[in-house]
Amino acid sequence: MKNPLAGVDWKRELKNLFVNHNYIFSLILLLIVGRIASDQFITIASLSNLVKSSVFIGIIALGMTLVIISGNIDLSVGSILALSAALGVVAFNNSESVLQMLLVSSAIGAGLGLINGIFVGKARMASFIVTLATMTAYRSITVQLGQGGPLIAENEAYFASLRPIGYGKIFGIPYLVVIFLALTALMWFVMNKTKFGRYVYAVGSNEKAAKLTGIQVNGVKIAIFTIIGLLTGVAAFLYVTRFGSVDVATAGRMFELDVIAAVAIGGTMMSGGRGTIQGTFFGAVIIYSIDAILSAFQVPAFVNDLIKGLLILGAVLLQKVLDRTRDE
Amino acid sequence: MHLEMKNIHKSFGAVRAVVDVSLTVGEAEIHGLLGENGAGKSTLMNVLGGVLRQDSGQILIDGEDHSHLTPIKSARLGIRFIHQELNLVNDLKVFENLFLKNEIVAGGVYLNKKEMIRQSREIFERLGLEIDPTAYVRDLDTSRKQLVEIARALLFDCKLIIMDEPTTALTNDEIENLFGIMRGLKKHGVSSIYISHKMPELFSVCDRYTVLRDGRFVASGEFADINEQQATEMLVGRSIVNDRIDKADCITDETVLEVDGLSCEGYFNDVSFSVRRGEVLAFTGLFGDGRGELAECLFGARQATGGEIRLHGETLDTRSILRVIKSGVSMVPRNRKERSILKDLSVKDNLSMAYFTSAHRGLMIRRGEEARRFEEKRRETNIRVGNPDDPITSLSGGNQQKVVFSRWFGLESEVFILDNPTQGIDVGAKFEIYQLINRIVETGKSVIMFSSEFPEIYKIADRCIVMYKGEINHVFDRDQLNEVDVMYYATGSNRKAG
Numbered sequence: 001m002k003n004p005l006a007g008v009d010w011k012r013e014l015k016n017l018f019v020n021h022n023y024i025f026s027l028i029l030l031l032i033v034g035r036i037a038s039d040q041f042i043t044i045a046s047l048s049n050l051v052k053s054s055v056f057i058g059i060i061a062l063g064m065t066l067v068i069i070s071g072n073i074d075l076s077v078g079s080i081l082a083l084s085a086a087l088g089v090v091a092f093n094n095s096e097s098v099l100q101m102l103l104v105s106s107a108i109g110a111g112l113g114l115i116n117g118i119f120v121g122k123a124r125m126a127s128f129i130v131t132l133a134t135m136t137a138y139r140s141i142t143v144q145l146g147q148g149g150p151l152i153a154e155n156e157a158y159f160a161s162l163r164p165i166g167y168g169k170i171f172g173i174p175y176l177v178v179i180f181l182a183l184t185a186l187m188w189f190v191m192n193k194t195k196f197g198r199y200v201y202a203v204g205s206n207e208k209a210a211k212l213t214g215i216q217v218n219g220v221k222i223a224i225f226t227i228i229g230l231l232t233g234v235a236a237f238l239y240v241t242r243f244g245s246v247d248v249a250t251a252g253r254m255f256e257l258d259v260i261a262a263v264a265i266g267g268t269m270m271s272g273g274r275g276t277i278q279g280t281f282f283g284a285v286i287i288y289s290i291d292a293i294l295s296a297f298q299v300p301a302f303v304n305d306l307i308k309g310l311l312i313l314g315a316v317l318l319q320k321v322l323d324r325t326r327d328e
Numbered sequence: 329m330h331l332e333m334k335n336i337h338k339s340f341g342a343v344r345a346v347v348d349v350s351l352t353v354g355e356a357e358i359h360g361l362l363g364e365n366g367a368g369k370s371t372l373m374n375v376l377g378g379v380l381r382q383d384s385g386q387i388l389i390d391g392e393d394h395s396h397l398t399p400i401k402s403a404r405l406g407i408r409f410i411h412q413e414l415n416l417v418n419d420l421k422v423f424e425n426l427f428l429k430n431e432i433v434a435g436g437v438y439l440n441k442k443e444m445i446r447q448s449r450e451i452f453e454r455l456g457l458e459i460d461p462t463a464y465v466r467d468l469d470t471s472r473k474q475l476v477e478i479a480r481a482l483l484f485d486c487k488l489i490i491m492d493e494p495t496t497a498l499t500n501d502e503i504e505n506l507f508g509i510m511r512g513l514k515k516h517g518v519s520s521i522y523i524s525h526k527m528p529e530l531f532s533v534c535d536r537y538t539v540l541r542d543g544r545f546v547a548s549g550e551f552a553d554i555n556e557q558q559a560t561e562m563l564v565g566r567s568i569v570n571d572r573i574d575k576a577d578c579i580t581d582e583t584v585l586e587v588d589g590l591s592c593e594g595y596f597n598d599v600s601f602s603v604r605r606g607e608v609l610a611f612t613g614l615f616g617d618g619r620g621e622l623a624e625c626l627f628g629a630r631q632a633t634g635g636e637i638r639l640h641g642e643t644l645d646t647r648s649i650l651r652v653i654k655s656g657v658s659m660v661p662r663n664r665k666e667r668s669i670l671k672d673l674s675v676k677d678n679l680s681m682a683y684f685t686s687a688h689r690g691l692m693i694r695r696g697e698e699a700r701r702f703e704e705k706r707r708e709t710n711i712r713v714g715n716p717d718d719p720i721t722s723l724s725g726g727n728q729q730k731v732v733f734s735r736w737f738g739l740e741s742e743v744f745i746l747d748n749p750t751q752g753i754d755v756g757a758k759f760e761i762y763q764l765i766n767r768i769v770e771t772g773k774s775v776i777m778f779s780s781e782f783p784e785i786y787k788i789a790d791r792c793i794v795m796y797k798g799e800i801n802h803v804f805d806r807d808q809l810n811e812v813d814v815m816y817y818a819t820g821s822n823r824k825a826g
Contacts, residue, residue: 194691195684198677205672212629212661212668213735214650214685273672 022318023266023282030289048177050288054262055176056081057255058284059235061262062187063228065280068263070224071204071272072127076116077232077259079138081252084108085236086142089151089246096157098165101240106233112138113229117222124218127225135256146248158244166241176238183231188277200224204272261308262287265315329390329406329487329519330355331376336385338371345371346382349545351538353488358510358520360534360551362563368543369523373490376521377409378402406487410480410494414473416465423448423461426480451479456505469594471498478506482513489513489520493615495529507533525614527556527821541565556821557812564782564811578606579790584774585657585743587626590635595621596798599635603743608765608775610789612782613818618798620662623747623778627659628652639742653686658736660729662748662778668732669720675731676702676716682735705734709764726757733764744768746777750784762788782811796820 051058060077067074088105092098112134119130145151153162168175191197199220202210211217240246266283268275290311294304331353338346346368353359363369374380376387378397387395389405402409416425423444432440432447448461457475465473474494481489489510495503510520510533524530530537531551539546539562547562554562586602596618603609613619624630626637628646637644645651661667670678680698702716709730713723720728729749736744746765750758765788768775779785785792792804794817802817816822 193693195688195693196691198673198681198684198693201673201677202670202681205670206666208666209661209668209670210681211649212627212659213681214653215681216648216650216685269672273670 021267021279022322023279023286026265026315027282027286027289030286030293033293048173050285050292051177051180052174053291054284054288055180056235056239057258057262057287058180058281059183059238060228060232060255061259061266061280061284062183062277063224063231064259064263065187065266065268065275065277066191066200066224067127067228068260068268068270069204069272069275070200070221071207072120072221072224073260074113074116074127074131074225074228075256076112076131076135076138077228078252078255079135079142080109080112080229080232081236081239081255082246082248083112083138083142083145084233085239085246085251086145086151086248088237088240089153090145092157092162092240093154096154096161098161101162102234102237105237105240106230109233109236110226110230113232114222114226116229117225120225121218121221139253142248142251146246148249150245150247152245153240155244162241162244166238166243176242179234179238183234184277184281187231191277196220196223201273204274206273258287261312264312264319267319269319270316329353329517331488331519332386332388333372333376334386334388336372336375336387337383338375338380339383345543346375347543349385349540349543351545352548353519353521354536356514356517356519357536358514358522358534360530360537361521361523361540362530362537362559363540364563367540369540370492371543372540373409373492373521373523376402376407376490406485408481408484408486408489410477410489410491414470414477416473416476418466419464421462421464422459422468422476425465425476426451426461426483430484447483448479451483455479455482455509457502471502474498475502475506482509487518489518490523491520492523493525495524495526503529525819527559527816527819528823530559531556539563556816560812560815560819560821564815578770578772580605580772584640585776586638586641588636588638590622590625590632590637592618592621592625592630593633596795599800601793601800601803603774603776605772605774606769608769608777608788608790610785610792611776611778611795612780612785612792612814613795613801614780616797617795617818619778619795620747622795623659623662623745623776626745626776627657629659629661650685653682653739653741656740656742657745658682658739658741658743659745660732660736660747660749662751664725664729664732664751669728671719671721673720674717675711675713675720675723678720679705679731679734682739687739701738705737708737709734710760724753724757726753726760729753729757729761730764733761742773744773744775746775748779749777750779750781758784782814785809785814786811794818796823 060081064074064077084105087108088101091104092101116127116131116134119125120127165175170178191200199210199215202213202215203217203220207217239251262283263275263280264270264283265286266276266279266281268279287308290308291304294307299307331351333349333351336346336349349368349372351361351372361369361373371380375382376397378399378401381396385395386393387397394401394405417428420428423441426448427444432443434440445461452459452461455475455478457479459468459472459476465476468476475498478494495506498506513520522530522534534551536548536550537559538548539559541563582605583602584605588600590599591597599622601609611619611622621630625632625646628649628651632646637646639655639657644655644657670681676698679702683701684693699716705711706713706716711727711730711734713727720731723731749765750761753761762784765775765777777789786809789809790806792809792814793800794802794804794814796818797820801820801822804814
């Protein structure tokens with residue numbers, strides 16, 4: 001009898017799987033380590049907890065994936081989150097309307113992203129510098145707005161309409177997780193099924209060649225920064241439903257680091273041209289698995305960031321090594 | 329310096345770049361090295377500069393054996409290499425570039441800027457140039473940069489100077505100055521090896537010549553014994569008549585594209601021509617003739633500074649590439665790797681991209697439609713590919729180029745601009761590209777091809793415009809085309825020296 005699988009080159013198949021989707025292996029490894037640390041680690045509840053804590057970072061990271069694939073970076077996401085959340089709270093307190101708050105947060109987020117995009121796309125400035133500048137500028141506006149103190153959603157109204165979104169569940173799965181998954185699916189669709197997605201890859205892969213096939217590179221860049229702004233605005237809305245207030249000085253601070261780390265761990269090339277939305281989803285979850293495992297092992301909080309930093313270095317190094325084997 | 333290179337061989341893998349070449353340069357001699365692109369001149373000079381190690385052969389300098397040269401040894405012997413491509417650091421000042429790696433230091437660490445600036449001034453005075461040593465190299469134009477490069481070689485004691493096409497960006501006065509200096513150095517016993525395509529220059533400054541062709545030695549002798557015609561014939565060889573590709577005569581009288589007085593400052597000036605339906609119009613010339621920039625201006629990839637382009641009598645708006653594409657102009661750019669290939673994307677995506685940007689309606693990609701289009705084009709242009717979703721980089725150069733061509737098919741383009749369309753692909757694939765070009769004109773489109781390879785111009789061009797220093801120098805009809813004449817006009821031999 002002939003083995004139907006005889007022709008399959010298992011070594012090659014396995015290698016390809018590993019090269020293209022190594023973040024899955026990383027997650028499995030982490031889950032095993034987590035299981036060793038705590039019996040409670042792999043239960044539906046704890047897994048869903050992992051995803052839940054990665055929602056804010058994760059949603060922004062979906063946008064950051066586009067930004068990085070196009071060969072850019074956005075450091076201002078933490079400040080955009082704070083400002084659109086702050087203005088969202090103001091709108092909510094004025095109108096007590098959830099919808100109005102969602103619209104204000106999203107519009108402010110998209111608008112701030114658009115400003116970044118115009119500097120990068122139209123004025124052709126380096127995105128690193130543009131978003132470094134707007135990171136401080138946006139933050140400053142937020143702090144001025146809240147006069148340094150926190151902006152708090154009206155207590156009664158918060159409990160009546162916002163809190164149910166931040167803490168509610170459907171079939172045992174938190175709304176936040178459902179929204180994260182839906183947005184992941186939406187962005188996956190954009191990147192894989194639309195022309196715009198192809199343009200993003202093309203711009204990051206070879207900007208000159210992209211231009212010479214008629215892609216309007218500047219417009220694509222503006223759109224990308226607007227999209228990450230919009231997603232950050234949505235994340236800001238969810239942030240308020242969860243916490244009920246925005247501390248103008250600290251909300252979203254250093255978010256950009258975790259967001260970029262999630263994208264990097266998810267296998268997106270920092271030099272642009274290559275990367276996936278699903279990779280970023282797992283990347284975001286992995287970041288929080290690390291946090292969870294470290295606390296399960298009762299690692300002192302001060303060492304926490306050191307270990308996280310090393311793991312990110314490892315992930316990007318792995319990418320480099322794998323990229324070399326791919327070119328062989 | 330008396331230099332003798334004997335029976336030098338150098339191969340790169342299977343490619344034999346230099347085969348059994350000997351070169352002798354006497355004391356106080358200016359030696360012209362002639363050869364077409366790829367004749368082996370640069371390889372030979374890189375061996376002398378110590379950049380490459382020959383596979384076999386001997387190098388004698390003033391009678392001593394120096395067969396194992398390295399860049400450092402070569403420099404110590406007083407050999408200076410002025411490269412064609414500029415090796416200057418834009419972000420440093422002129423004098424810092426001149427003294428790069430040879431800085432004058434006081435007390436072991438402290439840079440003696442005053443002294444370096446003084447010496448820089450001195451060398452510029454000798455060269456009859458007004459260049460400020462404290463200016464940033466970035467702010468100099470190309471010809472000044474080339475002069476700085478030359479000054480760097482002359483700053484230090486040298487016994488042999490190698491110049492690889494040093495005058496491509498220089499004005500006549502600057503060239504005369506340079507020649508004056510070379511003659512002055514000659515009086516001091518310094519030898520030079522001078523590489524150039526420009527016959528008038530070679531004849532005016534050089535004493536002896538050596539001609540290489542296809543990596544082999546052809547001839548050597550005194551310039552006084554030959555004329556420009558003979559030199560060109562040695563350069564291109566006698567057996568240059570290649571077969572033409574069978575081609576139906578499909579040229580009509582209808583003018584499709586007209587270019588009127590097009591200029592792009594610093595690159596080309598007052599270029600006018602027109603293309604008829606079904607015609608292959610070729611542009612050729614030498615490095616620095618402004619051809620590449622002209623191609624870019626026609627497509628809107630570079631903005632012209634004057635003149636007009638008309639397509640079917642209507643002014644072509646070249647401010648946006650997308651608008652140019654939609655008006656019916658396509659382009660296969662030169663340097664595939666840098667300008668055409670989206671290296672992280674699949675074969676299929678690479679092929680579909682121009683269709684997406686200019687003709688496809690709607691936001692979503694329809695998988696079936698994309699696959700059908702791909703299959704249709706793949707068959708049309710005979711692209712050899714396993715899986716359309718494989719990365720484009722998995723294909724051979726020739727197949728990649730066919731993908732780039734296919735990008736533009738089925739978009740109702742009227743004019744195809746092809747800039748060096750067969751660069752870096754093998755002979756078989758080249759032939760297929762020529763057939764593709766024929767197919768384009770047979771379907772009533774027009775082709776403007778920019779090429780530096782005469783054999784391919786001979787094969788497919790209906791007309792050939794030869795450019796020299798940014799201007800149209802001569803126009804050949806198909807039946808007048810021959811390499812010797814084309815070289816004659818490309819080198820500007822019909823004009824005064826320089």
